Each structure stands twice: as structure tokens, then as C-alpha cells.
Amino acid sequence: MAEVQPVQTSSSDTTAMGERVEPVTPGPDLVGVGVERPHPPLNSQQSTIWTRRQQAVCVRHAYKHYGSKKNPNHVLSDLNMTVQKGTIYGLLGASGCGKTTLLSCIVGRRRLNEGEIWVLGGKPGTKGSGVPGKRVGYMPQEIALYGEFTIKETMMYFGWIFGMKTEEINERLQFLLNFLDLPSQNRMVKNLSGGQQRRVSFAVALMHDPELLILDEPTVGVDPLLRQSIWNHLVQITKDGNKTVIITTHYIEEARQAHTIGLMRSGKLLAEESPSRLLTMYNCSSLEEVFLKLSRKQGQANAPTPALPAEAQPQNMSNNISLATLNWDKKNESVFVTEESGVVGLNFHQSKEILIHEGANGHLDMNGGTKGGIMDSCDDCSCSNITSVGKIKALLQKNFLRMWRNVGVMLFIFALPVMQVILFCLAIGRDPTGLKIAVVNHETNYTNLTYQSCDYEMGCKFSHLSCRYLDNLKNGTIIKEYYPDPQSAQMAVRTGNAWGALYFTENFTDALVARMALGKDADDETLDQSEVRVWLDMSNQQIGIILQRDLQLTYQSFAKSLLKSCDQNEAIADVPIHFQVPIYGSSKPSFTDFVAPGVILTIVFFLAVALTSSALIVERTEGLLDRSWVAGVSPGEILFSHVVTQFVVMCGQTALVLIFMILVFGVQCKGDIGWVIILTILQGLCGMCFGFVISAVCELERNAIQLALGSFYPTLLLSGVIWPIEGMPAILRYISTFLPLTMATTSLRAMLTRGWSIIERDVYMGFLSTITWIVIFLTVSMLVLKFKRG
Numbered sequence: 001m002a003e004v005q006p007v008q009t010s011s012s013d014t015t016a017m018g019e020r021v022e023p024v025t026p027g028p029d030l031v032g033v034g035v036e037r038p039h040p041p042l043n044s045q046q047s048t049i050w051t052r053r054q055q056a057v058c059v060r061h062a063y064k065h066y067g068s069k070k071n072p073n074h075v076l077s078d079l080n081m082t083v084q085k086g087t088i089y090g091l092l093g094a095s096g097c098g099k100t101t102l103l104s105c106i107v108g109r110r111r112l113n114e115g116e117i118w119v120l121g122g123k124p125g126t127k128g129s130g131v132p133g134k135r136v137g138y139m140p141q142e143i144a145l146y147g148e149f150t151i152k153e154t155m156m157y158f159g160w161i162f163g164m165k166t167e168e169i170n171e172r173l174q175f176l177l178n179f180l181d182l183p184s185q186n187r188m189v190k191n192l193s194g195g196q197q198r199r200v201s202f203a204v205a206l207m208h209d210p211e212l213l214i215l216d217e218p219t220v221g222v223d224p225l226l227r228q229s230i231w232n233h234l235v236q237i238t239k240d241g242n243k244t245v246i247i248t249t250h251y252i253e254e255a256r257q258a259h260t261i262g263l264m265r266s267g268k269l270l271a272e273e274s275p276s277r278l279l280t281m282y283n284c285s286s287l288e289e290v291f292l293k294l295s296r297k298q299g300q301a302n303a304p305t306p307a308l309p310a311e312a313q314p315q316n317m318s319n320n321i322s323l324a325t326l327n328w329d330k331k332n333e334s335v336f337v338t339e340e341s342g343v344v345g346l347n348f349h350q351s352k353e354i355l356i357h358e359g360a361n362g363h364l365d366m367n368g369g370t371k372g373g374i375m376d377s378c379d380d381c382s383c384s385n386i387t388s389v390g391k392i393k394a395l396l397q398k399n400f401l402r403m404w405r406n407v408g409v410m411l412f413i414f415a416l417p418v419m420q421v422i423l424f425c426l427a428i429g430r431d432p433t434g435l436k437i438a439v440v441n442h443e444t445n446y447t448n449l450t451y452q453s454c455d456y457e458m459g460c461k462f463s464h465l466s467c468r469y470l471d472n473l474k475n476g477t478i479i480k481e482y483y484p485d486p487q488s489a490q491m492a493v494r495t496g497n498a499w500g501a502l503y504f505t506e507n508f509t510d511a512l513v514a515r516m517a518l519g520k521d522a523d524d525e526t527l528d529q530s531e532v533r534v535w536l537d538m539s540n541q542q543i544g545i546i547l548q549r550d551l552q553l554t555y556q557s558f559a560k561s562l563l564k565s566c567d568q569n570e571a572i573a574d575v576p577i578h579f580q581v582p583i584y585g586s587s588k589p590s591f592t593d594f595v596a597p598g599v600i601l602t603i604v605f606f607l608a609v610a611l612t613s614s615a616l617i618v619e620r621t622e623g624l625l626d627r628s629w630v631a632g633v634s635p636g637e638i639l640f641s642h643v644v645t646q647f648v649v650m651c652g653q654t655a656l657v658l659i660f661m662i663l664v665f666g667v668q669c670k671g672d673i674g675w676v677i678i679l680t681i682l683q684g685l686c687g688m689c690f691g692f693v694i695s696a697v698c699e700l701e702r703n704a705i706q707l708a709l710g711s712f713y714p715t716l717l718l719s720g721v722i723w724p725i726e727g728m729p730a731i732l733r734y735i736s737t738f739l740p741l742t743m744a745t746t747s748l749r750a751m752l753t754r755g756w757s758i759i760e761r762d763v764y765m766g767f768l769s770t771i772t773w774i775v776i777f778l779t780v781s782m783l784v785l786k787f788k789r790g
Ligand SMILES: Nc1ncnc2c1ncn2[C@@H]1O[C@H](COP(=O)(O)OP(=O)(O)OP(=O)(O)O)[C@@H](O)[C@H]1O
Pocket: 066, 067, 073, 075, 093, 094, 095, 096, 097, 098, 099, 100, 101, 102, 141
């Protein structure tokens, strides 16, 4: 068997305009097919671009790496590829050699770091190229289908995105169901077998009968019979020269049916030939053998082997002149060679036609756009840029259907906010009850610890006043337990058996009467004996403060009733500060009323974050986002569809939250309910946009959840929801003011508790801050999505 050595070809030249033009040495390949050299259509650079645009796909000097510039993972390096129109191109190569990366650059999913790609006459991703868009059908390696959809719904979704009419889709669906031997159109995708799912995925790529079909391993998990029928179909559709197929496969031998095979290894094409030519050239009986042979040689020196005939030299990785592009096997027509290697293959007749067309209709656009010429073949050339009703309809239906089909999500959307409101209203803001107090009353017989008779006389009587005071402590907050001495009562507090200890001396009543009678002349001992001594457990601030408040208020009411029964002015018992009726709020303010506005907004905000923060990630990891993008859906359209869906959800959530808060649990609402509703919905939208940012930034769902959860507490603590921001250190207070929930909470609180209208600064600032945050979050997520597309 002849040894094969790589060929070292001459390096590229560069024209004045920067276009690299590779010199071509017509090899023996061209001799036998009668090379004709037509007049160059324009100058050499225009001609180079012109010829590139005639190919279905033309890749030149492509470089692509992942990772940082410092530590790049080079996936494509100086790769050239030419896919002629109307052919099947089998892209073969070991796992990880960069096939998928190359395909994703071709369909406009990723951008090259260097080099050029022409697809169907335009550069992918540019205006008017139609790529990504409906000119391309793409079947990614992953299944990339919505599991909750039926086969029919899947087809409808993609059909609408491609701008097809419903009847057209139905017609095509029937054909594809039969052709691909698919089960009933009403079967859910998630309930199909792996092979069936791959076939549905293949059907999606075929759905709109695209000009260029890009299939990333379509035959994995497909039985041999169906595999053959798929190949037959591909051969059939390329027969008339209008459709082109690029297919990757690990079953190297099935690629014999392709017109051209590109053998790829380590980011380069080792050869690009027709299968029969490859076998002859390398004197092998199988393509696998050819691939092994070429792979072995790749690492060796690039010098040609003198012993080998020129035709047996493997093609240079960066400059391979394709025999296949000369239609070696396919069409027995004359070919010509342009000055650019790797771009040959138009026969003279074709080239003449195009020249005439260009002469008549327009001139060549050197930037890749077209004025007249071949781009006219795309009847909707801006299909990737114009938002169609079909696309939006498809995206909206998809979002709602996914939600509707998922019971867990539905519960999450509507039951969770209601549950949160109920729990908040029942658990937060109410006075604690059943607090045990250890009482030591030495005015009475204190030997019996379980029950102590503590009789006193009503009216202006001064006996057992301690009992009269204790009797006033009757509310449900306090449970009195009697102890023999202060030490044991304090021990009860220390051991957690009581929240406080109360001690009345045996002279309490006499000392208290003397204190009242003597006034400023009362001595220290009288004052000391007349005091109720209290030791509280203040480790729990709320309980401690409530006990302090109740003990003081009880003393006030006890003193007032005593003074009144003795015909004294009971006002003497008051602290000489008179609180008038409050201007806003009630004289017995409730913690619930303070926290409720923040809680309403927090519930709506973070539910939206939770719903959207993983939405795009799930689609991205399942390959669905890629697929939609390649079909021509833009990041803006995806975001728009989510905004609309979320808006509808938000309205429902807002209604439920406000109904339960205000109507069921009686949280006060003194302001205009209309503005309250608008602010709440806006906060939900703000949360949704924050969710988009998370979704766009994070690669993994796990990271998104961590970020969403991680942001919850800082936002809650810093937004003045549970504690006034006036209590924060100055710098923190400043930061807090600019958080998305802070001004909105202040605004909602002002509307609910003060009844302020939108013209008040505190109120409208809440709206302005929320709208500003929505704009910021949306812009950031759009930018990140666009950046990630590259
Ligand atoms: N998004 C990415 N970020 C970083 N590295 C990536 C990314 N996608 C692919 N790679 C790396 O690029 C290289 C080529 O991957 P690619 O998926 O293009 O190979 P492939 O030839 O399609 O492999 P296979 O046949 O197994 O699908 C691999 O080393 C892969 O790890």
C-alpha cells in the first residue's frame, strides 16, 4: 500500500483589500475533466468573493477557540471547507474534533475568532442573509424538543416560527409522520423512545423544506432500515441541485452515500473529496481506513512524498483543493478554477448565467450583502430580523403550554403566593400569648405554690393592692405562676420556665399608699418597698418589650381605677405626655401593617425571579434555545414572549396576593387600589427581568438557583421590609435606597397606610425606581444573550 504524505502547498497571498487569495496549482485532478478558464467576472478580489457566494457553504481560514485568550482551547484552526450547492456533505471526525462547533458557526449560532464563512451567498448573522432563519434546517446533537409537547404541537411550534401556515404544517406533518415512521401525532415527546425523539427532531429540521439542511448526527439510535430511508431521502432532495445537506455521523461507512466527505481531525480538514475518490487515492477498501491513514499522517511532516503521485497526496489542511467541488462523481460537466483554491466547481454555463444576472440587476456587495443576484432566492431575506406574528404566537403558545402542562409549576405560580400571604398574616405581627411570669407576693400567704388566694376589696380600700394590680394582669398574654421567694422565681427565669419574675414586698400596699400620700416627702425605704420588682428575660426583644409594655400599662390602669374609686383625678396616673389621635396610622400600630407592603412586593418579586431565573437555562441546556435561534428567533423575541407570559401570570398573582392581604386579612389600604395594583405588577415584572439576567448569566440551573436564593436575603434585609432603613449605618442606607425593592416598598407603604396619591414624592419615586430597574435588567439580559450567542 502506498505511503501517504501531507502536501505542503504555497502560502496565501493577500490582496490590497485584505482578502486572502490562494494561488492554485491545478493538479492532475483537473486535467482529466477538461478545465475551462472563463473570463474572470470582475477583479480578482470580487471574483473570489463572488465564487464563495456561489457555494452553499464556504469556510475560509476559520479559527475558533473556547475559553480565555490566556488559556484557549483551540477547536478550529485554519479550516477551509467548501460545500457545493445540491450536494450531500458528510463531515466525519473523531469525537471532540470540532464538528459541532463548525456547524454552529455555519448556522450563525457562534462566531469565528478569525476567518470567513459564507452560507447561501451571505454571511451568517448579517442582515438579509436569511441565516439563521428559515433558509436553514438544523438538527442539533441533543434532542432539543419540548418534552411536554405532543409531536403535533412540536411541529406547529417550529412551523409557525418558520412562518408556515397551519394547513401547510399539517400537510407536512402527515408526510413526515409516514416518512419517519413516527407514532401518533398526539403522543407526548417525553413519552417517546430515544430513537423516536431523534426522529421527531429530524422531522423538525425537515419541516420547512429548507435550502440548507444541517444535521448533527441524525442517525444515532435509528435502526438500519430507517437510517437507509433517511439517506435515501437526503439523496432524493439534493437531486435537483436546489437543496444542500451537511451531515455529521459516527457511522463512517454510511457517509459513502454523500457526494463529498470532509475528514476532520483536531480542528482541521484532512481531506475533502468524494468517497470513491478517497478510496482510490488512498488505496483503501473502507472510509474508516482512509480516516485512520490520514489521521496517522497528520502529525508527521508536511513535506510531500516524492514517491507518491500528486493525486495521492493528502490535501493540505488549510489549502485543500477539493476534488469533490469539481463534481468528480456527481455531474459530468465542465468546471473552471478560480484564483482561490478550494472554491471551484461552477461550470461555465452556470457562471455565465450569474454574470449576466449580476450585470443586469445589480452589483456585487463586497461586504457580503447583496443587491440583486443570488440572494433573490430568499423570498423573505430578512426573515431572521423581522418579528413575525407566527413567531410570537409560537413562542407565547409554547410558554403557556409548558406552564399549563406542568402541575408543579401551576401550583408554584398560584398556590404559593396565597400560602405565603396566609402564613404571613397568621404568623407575623400578632401579640404573643401564654407568657409565663413567676410571681412572688409576700403580702399574702405564699406557702401554696399552685394556687394563692389573693383577695382584695374593690373601691377606695387600701388592702392587698398587689393582688389588685395582679388582677389587672388578666389578659391572655401573661400566665402567672407563684413562687415562694425571689431567688426561686429568678431561677425559673434562668432555667427558661418563665419570661420574667415579679416581686411584691410584704409592705407593698402600705408603702404604696405612703408614697402616694407623702409625694416628694417619701423616704427611700418607702419608695423601695412600694416598687414592683421585675426581672425579665430580655433575650427575646419582642417578648421583653411586650412584657414591659403590659406591666406598665397594667400599673397605669390599676392606679387610674384606684384614684377614680377614691374620687381623685385619674389623669394624675398618666405620664404627662399626651398622644393625640395619630395623623397617620392607629394609636396601637401593628407590625403587620408595617411589614405587609414589603411582604407583598417581596412575594411577587421573588416568585417572578424563581420562575424566570431558570427558564432560559433549561431551554439552553436542552439545546432548545439554539434551535429556536437557528430557526430565526431573536433574543429580543424570546424575552418579549417571556415578558408577555409573565405579565399574565403576574396579574393573577397580584390579584390573589392583594385579595388575601386586604380583603381576607384586613391589612389596611387607604390609598388608591389602582396604583397599588400597578406598582405590585411592576415589581413582579422587575423580578422577572432580574430572573432573566440570572438566566442569561448562569450556565447551569444550579448556579441560577444559588444566585436567586443568594440575592433573596440581602434584598429582603436591605430594602426596609422588616426594619426601617433609618436604623442602618449611613453607607448601607445609601446602598439600600438604590435596591429594586426599597423605594417601591416605601411607596406602597405610603399608599396603604397613609393613603398618599401618586403626586407625592415617596410614591412616584417607587414607580420610577421600579421602571428604571426593569429597563436596566432587560438591557443587561439582552446584552448578555447577544454576547453569549457569539
Ligand atoms: N461551549 C463550549 N465551551 C468550551 N468548550 C467547548 C464548548 N463546546 C465545545 N467545546 C469543546 O470544543 C471541542 C470540540 O467540541 P465539538 O462539540 O465541536 O466536537 P464534536 O466533533 O462535535 O464532538 P462529538 O462528535 O463528540 O459531538 C471539545 O473539546 C469540546 O470540549
